[in-house]
Amino acid sequence: DTGVSQDPRHKITKRGQNVTFRCDPISEHNRLYWYRQTLGQGPEFLTYFQNEAQLEKSRLLSDRFSAERPKGSFSTLEIQRTEQGDSAMYLCASSLTPYEQYFGPGTRLTVT
């Protein structure tokens, strides 16, 4: 399968714990995006990388969130001191051009 992959697919954690998600983009794609979808809402933009540079960050990305893309390949999204409001589907997408973003299946986070 040469699509965008995300790991894990599901994560249950207790409030206050740190979690890290991984995204592997389509291999030739230099652009990578993170989105978050909460119940009843559409996906909301979190951050954007071009190669290893983080070029856009949403105000939704509080200081408890950090994203990295070392060497311009895979990306990680870490949430520190998780809160119940962080429960959501975290989606990763990649693209070669600005026109079309290819999404992974998402990581569903449940904070108890």
Add this chain to the structure above:
Amino acid sequence: ILNVEQSPQSLHVQEGDSTNFTCSFPSSNFYALHWYRWETAKSPEALFVMTLNGDEKKKGRISATLNTKEGYSYLYIKGSQPEDSATYLCALSGAGSYQLTFGKGTKLSVIP
């Protein structure tokens, strides 16, 4: 800030019926409009990307139109099948930004 509205929120149709959904958006600062289909437990799948006023795109039984002057797009499904059951998301990209702004989606259920 782009505001993307989709209607209806959900829709139940009988197999064989044709249906359509609406996506409304502010006509200023428009760059491209995207339609995605998102089936449960799968990755959102890109259906269409449209940029020009009057654009019409078609993929099998699904088609879409775009009116950038009045700020709306329609997605049509002809002869709905149970496998069309999914959430259909509309998203906008604005000039100068790679992030997508999504609507809340239209959840379609096709009853056999």
